Amino acid sequence: MKRILFTSTLAAALAAALFMTAHTVTAAPxxxxxxxxxxxxxxxxxxxxxxxxxxxxxxxxxxxEKLPAVLSFEHGLNVSPEGINDGFTHVFTATFKDKASLENHYLxxxxHEEFVKLIKPVIEKVLVVDYVANFVDHGAH
Structure with a gap:
């Protein structure tokens, strides 16, 4: 029994170590x-x-096109098979140089203010999340 427990623990530790070495989260280049x-x-x-x-x-x-602070923009429809989207159907992601760019040259x-006026009559709910991107280096050891 001790041998099985030891082997299982060792296998789990090795798997975790391999995963962590193969997927290192790093800062920006x-x-x-x-x-x-x-x-x-x-x-x-x-x-x-x-x-x-x-x-x-x-x-x-x-x-x-109207706001140069937006470095990139993408959007799409929710296609998750999990069914836990709480009714949110449309996803939009804008990339900025930093938080100040978003706050001072976008919001x-x-x-942007005109856009907010446009959406108010048809939007039931909005969810906004901002984050600083980390990069995953799959080749780090």
Missing amino acids: EGAPAPYRHVVLFKFKADAPKEKVAEVVKAFAGLK KEPA
Whole structure:
């Protein structure tokens, strides 16, 4: 019994060590600031017209062209098979140089304020999460 317990413990420890060595979380590449991500999820009202939803998506994507602080932008629909999205259907991610860029050159800009006015009539719920990106180095040892 002790041998089985020892072997199981050793196998688990080796597996954990291999995983940790193969997947090292690192900071941004040397000399580069870590990107600041702004993730927004929308739950539209049940009666929101499809045309209005499409207008909101297009307007959100259009903020990248209007606001140079947005370094990159992507969006998509929730496709998770887990069924725990709480009704959030649309996901948007904008990347900024840093938190100050988001706060001073995005959130306070008239284009963003107009966008917020546009979405209010059709949005039931919004979830926003910001984070500083870490990078996973699969080859670190």
